[in-house]
Amino acid sequence: MSYLNLDTEYESGDVERLRKEVHEIAREELRPVGREIDRMSDDEYQRIAADDSPYWDVMRTLKSHGYHRAIIPEAVGGGGQFSGREFHVLLEELAWGDPGLAMAFGVDLIPAIFASLPFQNGLDETYLQPYLEDEDAAVQGCWGVTEPDHGSELVMPNSLLSEGVTDGGSIARTQARAEQDGDTWILNGEKARWLSAGPMATHCALHVNMDPDGGSPGLLCLVELDQPGVEQGDPIGKLGQRGCPQGNLVFDDVEIPPENVILTPEMLHPDTGYVSMDQILCITSAGMAAACTGLARAAFEEALAYARERAQGGKPICEHQSVKLQLYELFETVETMRTYSRAVVEHVWERNLETFEFDASSQHALAAQVYCKRAAFEVANTAVQIHGGNGITHDYLVEKLFRDARVKLIEDGTTEVLSLEAAEDVVENYEIE
Ligand SMILES: Cc1cc2nc3c(=O)[nH]c(=O)nc-3n(C[C@H](O)[C@H](O)[C@H](O)COP(=O)(O)OP(=O)(O)OC[C@H]3O[C@@H](n4cnc5c(N)ncnc54)[C@H](O)[C@@H]3O)c2cc1C
Structure with missing residues (x-):
């Protein structure tokens, strides 16, 4: 036996059927395409985001199966079919096929997960519904947390707090900052060249102006990347997971409308916030x-x-x-x-x-x-x-x-x-x- 089902839920049918279906896609598409991308020359890799790239063939297959829909609750128009168990099966099988392409699909889900949170409904028509209906990989998400001068410190708020980092510390001076102008937020600055799927993304779930010192922990917003003032960096050359191209994002007076703000500073606050x-x-x-x-x-x-x-x-x-x-x-x-x-x-x-x-x-x-x-x-x-x-x-x-x-x-x-x-x-x- 190659795959032991340690509990009866697998044997009940649906989960095992999903596993076999995803495994087939992983074997027939992710693995060969992942190897093809891995062996691309530097020049070829610079074109990885182009329309004819094999990257998009894989994303189209995954979206045509509706896996991106299945994780989003029915209440907001998603398929809502997946349990945590099925989500695990999906990720394990995709990464078995190609760890890089699996991560590219994973970050694509992040803005949609945020946009479907129960207290967020301003993005239904402009982003979430087109995302859920997309079977042609026209929409690709990415997640912007780290910055050129702020890496680890943006992913370890609790341990830094215990080290007594103050608001005079460098974390308070993040490179991407949003300033309020009436209802709108104006975004300036840069996110690191490590953003997974950054070079090909159409939307970014962006964390800005984080300050884990107890002041404003920042803002999480959805940024449409095809608007004036946004610059998407070229894919970086790298050691592994080349199926998930990475590149920076630079913002120059980019307008964020109020409905694109997913989590306000109050919601993100480490002590009082709803979502830390x-x-x-x-x-x-x-x-x-x-x-x-x-x-x-x-x-x-x-x-x-x-x-x-x-x-x-x-x-x-x-x-x-x-x-x-x-x-x-x-x-x-x-x-x-x-x-x-x-x-x-x-x-x-x-x-x-x-x-x-x-x-x-x-x-x-x-x-x-x-x-x-x-x-x-x-x-x-x-x-x-x-x-x-x-x-x-x-x-x-x-x-x-x-x-x-x-x-x-x-x-x-x-x-x-x-x-x-x-x-x-x-x-x-x-x-x-
Ligand atoms: C494949 C890949 C995908 C990624 N995808 C994304 C993405 O989608 N979005 C995004 O925003 N970012 C992404 N990142 C960025 C990633 O989160 C950072 O690279 C990581 O957090 C480390 O930050 P850094 O590279 O700036 O290293 P640094 O923070 O400069 O760390 C350098 C070294 O110092 C150590 N160090 C740093 N601070 C401390 C401390 N306080 N105590 C002890 N040791 C410390 C670290 O362990 C490390 O060994 C990705 C990175 C990779 C490699």
Whole structure:
């Protein structure tokens, strides 16, 4: 058996049907297109956002299946079919196919998730309905948090607060700032060149002017990127996850109408706000953990297939005890990753995307992200080792998966910084019965 269903919900049908459907798309489209994009020359990669790019073929397939709709509640016109379990299945399978393309699809969802929050209805006609109806990948979202001079500090508000960062500190002087002009906000400044899908995005869920010192923690707004004053950077050349091109955004007197403000400073306030930054990070942490599981499973399966074929000393290398043990450990790690990340995805889904209570356990969500990122890197590393010399060549998928896994240790917050943030929560809030 290649995929053990550890509970009956899988066997009940719908979830397993979804898994098989997404797996087929991952195998037939994401994996070959992900490899094609990975091998593009620098010149070709600069054209990755062009209309004829294979990137769009994948996004069109995913949208034509309505996966972007299925995660949005029915109440706001979405399909609402997915449970947390199905969301996990979707992300694991897509990342099994290609970790970069899976992330590009993941960030596409972020502005739509925000725009569909129950207290936000100003974007229904201008953004949300066209997004939900889109089957041609005409709409692509991205998420703008980090800045050239503000990386880790924008994803670790709690641990910085405990270090006594004051409003005179550099965080208060973020590079992207929104100033109110009547009802409208005027946006100026820059977001980092790390924005996933930044070069091809049509919309950005943008955090501006964050100040975790207890003053204004900032504003979260939807920015349409095809308007005057917005400059989208070219895709950066990079080590891995090339299926998810990254680039900066620069804003020069860009107008944000009041209906595009999703979370006001009051709503985002760490003490009094309805949605704190750490609850937003719970959603992305859960998704990242599921995606890392898919990456690790792909690397494990590549290593297993290779070890069954490759013979040394008169027998397949999988029959040598040390290799057999390595394969078992990869299997054990992937199964543990799935069990933990699935539990966290279901928990966060229920607290933050179903009941909208925004009280998910941050320590568990961050731990899932950190554990799964590290585990994916270790699994990919061992999978390369099992391939011997072949493992470092472009001919074998594990070489690419290893680079993809390396990138994950930094994406959405470095493992060190996310661990510090989780540690803060554990020390402060873990209840000993
Ligand atoms: C693949 C990928 C995708 C990404 N996608 C997005 C995206 O879609 N949107 C977006 O906004 N950003 C995105 N990012 C940016 C990402 O969140 C940042 O790269 C990350 O948070 C680290 O910031 P930095 O690169 O500026 O590094 P820095 O913050 O400069 O950190 C450098 C080093 O210092 C350490 N460090 C920093 N501060 C501390 C501290 N207080 N205590 C201890 N150690 C510290 C870090 O761990 C790191 O090792 C992405 C990055 C990658 C690699």
